[in-house]
Amino acid sequence: MxxxxxxxxxxxxxxxxxxxxxxxxxxxxxxxxxxxxxxxxxxxxxxxxxxxGKSLSVVHDGTVFEMGACYVPSNYDEYRRLLAQYDAGRVVSPPALARDVVTAAFSGSLTTYSLDAWTGHLTDRLIRSGTLRPGGAARRLIDALGAVRRLVAERNRLLGRGYYPLSDRPTPAVLRELAAPFGELMERCRLQILEPFFRLATSAQGYGVLETSPSFYPLLWNERRFVVSFILTRLGLTRRPIVSAVDRGSQSLFTTIAARxxxxxxxxxxxxxxxxxxxxxxxxxxxxxxxxxxxxxxxxxxxxxxxxxxxxxxxxxxxxxxxxxxxFLHSSFVTTLFKASRWPATAYALNVADALTPNPTLSVSGVRERRFLAPAANIGPALGVAYQFRQDAHGPAVLADLDQSFAPEMRQLGFADLSIVQRCRWAYCPRFPxxxxxxxxxxxxxxxxxxxxxxxxxxxxxxxxxxxxxxxxxxxxxxxxx
Ligand SMILES: Cc1cc2nc3c(=O)[nH]c(=O)nc-3n(C[C@H](O)[C@H](O)[C@H](O)COP(=O)(O)OP(=O)(O)OC[C@H]3O[C@@H](n4cnc5c(N)ncnc54)[C@H](O)[C@@H]3O)c2cc1C
Structure with missing residues (x-):
């Protein structure tokens, strides 16, 4: 055969x-x-x-910088199993993540929040708009866990229980539901309290704007264990880090497997x-x-x-x-390893403009803490990785536009004396309309x-x-x- x-x-x-x-x-x-x-x-x-491929870890002055894949959340079973088996690196939770700062663009102005403050800010907005009931921390916890339960039930109904069983084709009716915008599913299943989480874990990763993305993709990505660990950590109920990275870089696993x-x-x-x-x-x-x-x-x-x-x-x-x-559609994702003599007070800035609005005005969507993976290393003051992302298209015109907007937007975030060390231009997130x-x-x-x-x-x-x-x-x- x-x-x-x-x-x-x-x-x-x-x-x-x-x-x-x-x-x-x-x-x-x-x-x-x-x-x-x-x-x-x-x-x-x-x-x-x-x-x-898109897992590219470069070393400068003894420090690892991720130009592509970085985070390995707790539900990455196969990756983490092999990492341990091949002794290809340790999973670490960089201290920067404990004090994440989000630079959000509301109404055209940049505002900086800690991650907690940002979650609170979005929650307040939902309460003001009448979407969420007001209440204290206990009320938030009950509401959040209820929403997680409804999310998991909906995911199981539409995709099945394990990894999506691609061998079992859904019925045409279910396919239509998977194609419908995730925003509608959020409303139907009353998931609004999870909106700050979805914006950060889904949209800010370039996995689609919630309002318009086919429900298939956010449902696929937001597995139960991933969502629950995030919620429990944000509510202060566990000290387990939300996201982690590999001290020798995400690429280390693949180079080690290839050699060994x-x-x-x-x-x-x-x-x-x-x-x-x-x-x-x-x-x-x-x-x-x-x-x-x-x-x-x-x-x-x-x-x-x-x-x-x-x-x-x-x-x-x-x-x-x-x-x-x-x-297939692609997004454009450009990562730039840069030097800057002056950094803004918030060393780790994740600009979630893309995550917050369907039509973002800013394209610099993140700058990673310069001591992200090796907080103890003496790496000099200046290196960092900046992320630029465009949801809608990939091609020379978009990439040229991102190149042009890099310096002005970095200056707007507070960086000075910029120089580019290395730049990668990725066709990112192949997905279907x-x-x-x-x-x-x-x-x-x-x-x-x-x-x-x-x-x-x-x-x-x-x-x-x-x-x-x-x-x-x-x-x-x-x-x-x-
Ligand atoms: C900026 C960025 C950040 C990311 N962050 C994360 C993260 O935090 N966590 C996470 O899990 N994932 C992350 N990802 C996604 C992750 O890197 C990808 O999902 C993963 O690398 C996909 O692996 P792949 O082998 O399918 O494709 P790729 O990594 O794209 O590898 C495909 C390979 O095929 C080769 N190739 C293509 N065409 C040919 C040809 N004609 N001949 C020979 N070779 C060819 C390419 O050169 C490439 O090496 C990120 C990606 C990017 C770009």
Whole structure:
């Protein structure tokens, strides 16, 4: 049985030569899982000269700065298990997070709040507008836990209990509910007291504006354990940190796995064409390397990079691939490692303008504490990472606009004498528009796994987080691998 369009369900078999496009978190983790299962002929093809993709930790003056993935919340089971198993770093909760400061833009003016004050501020606003009942801390706790219960019940009803069971396609009625704006779901399920949490944990991470995002994505991301730990911490009922990071950087896990497992990863190999003749004949992959073009042949190919981008190198994309992958939307996320001689009094500023309004005026959405990961290190006064985010589009025009707005907006936040050390421009958070969710496209991808000897993984097939790409890999192999 091979993974073709034949009668039998496609399977990944140990005897297959398997090529994986992309050595990001999804590709490295998948190669690791396959090796564990006894697959001995797996090659990962990576255009960059390093592994890790959007997990990129750079070291300056002995301190780690995250240019991509950073936080590993308590529900990241697979990531944390492997981190311990491979001794690739320790999960730490930087002291900066205890005194988070939010710079919020209301009515065009910037105001700075501590995280607690900000939560209180939003709550006051909800009370003033008549959305929430007034009351003290006990009332807040009862209301918040009630809302969490309703959220979990709704998530279970629409997505099932575990990781969303992509193999079980929801009914058309449920798909329509998953496509409806999350704002409507919040109102219907009376979740308004959780609004400050959703704005911070969902919108401020670039996972969508609450009012307009299809409900599918916030429901997917806001797992019960994640929400409950946040609420309990904010209410002062537990000392467990809300979010944590890895002292050696999030990328460390992937470089360590790649080295320790001795994975066959070819760096500096860009996949520029994939021919899939079918009928048991091998998949031909053309690679561009610094020494020119070469060709590799595989029985099965796994695409773990951006799936919209794969339309550029699949020689003859199938009708389904064109129909589905062409609908992906991306945001722009730019991270800048910068030096500044003067910092504002609040060293960690998270500007939640994006999270608060559907049409943000500011694009600098965060500046991370300069001693974020190594508070004891003597790293000099000046380095930090700034985040710029644009929800609606990705492309040269948006990126040029973000470049231009960087310095003025940083000055507005109070930084002086800026210079740029390193800048990364990411196509972020591949996701479907509401109509595509209503059509069930995320489930279509899972259903077409293995057709044309081709498999799909990574954040396009699942969701933009380390946790999601790893959970999806586990799900994929559980369903389809020998
Ligand atoms: C600024 C930022 C902050 C983030 N913060 C967090 C966070 O705090 N917590 C969290 O969990 N997640 C976070 N994420 C998201 C997380 O980094 C991603 O979800 C994760 O990296 C996705 O992994 P992936 O392997 O699917 O894709 P990627 O990381 O994008 O890796 C894909 C790889 O495929 C390669 N590739 C693509 N096309 C080709 C080709 N044609 N030939 C060869 N190679 C190719 C790319 O070079 C890349 O290495 C963040 C992301 C960004 C950008």
């Amino acid at each position: 091979t993974g073709t369009t034949g009668q039998t369900a496609p399977r990944l078999l140990r005897r297959h030569r398997i090529g994986i496009v992309g050595a990001g978190p999804a590709g490295v983790h998948l190669a690791h899982l396959l090796k564990q299962r006894g697959f001995g002929r797996v090659t990962v093809l990576e255009r960059d000269t390093r592994v890790g 497992d001795q994975l066959d990863i070819r760096l500096g190999c860009e996949v520029v064409s994939i021919e899939r003749p079918g009928g048991g004949r091998p998949v031909a992959v053309t690679l561009r390397t610094e020494n020119g073009a070469t060709e590799e042949r595989f029985d099965q190919i796994i695409l773990s990079g951006d799936l919209r981008g794969s339309l550029g190198y699949l020689a003859q994309p199938s009708d389904d691939e064109q129909r589905i992958f062409g609908q 509401a109509a595509a969710v209503a059509e069930g496209l995320p489930w279509d991808i899972f259903a077409m796994q293995g057709r044309h000897d081709t498999w799909y993984a990574g954040s396009s097939a699942s969701f933009e987080s380390l946790n999601d790409v790893m959970k999806y890999n586990v799900l994929l192999l559980r369903h389809y691998a020998e």
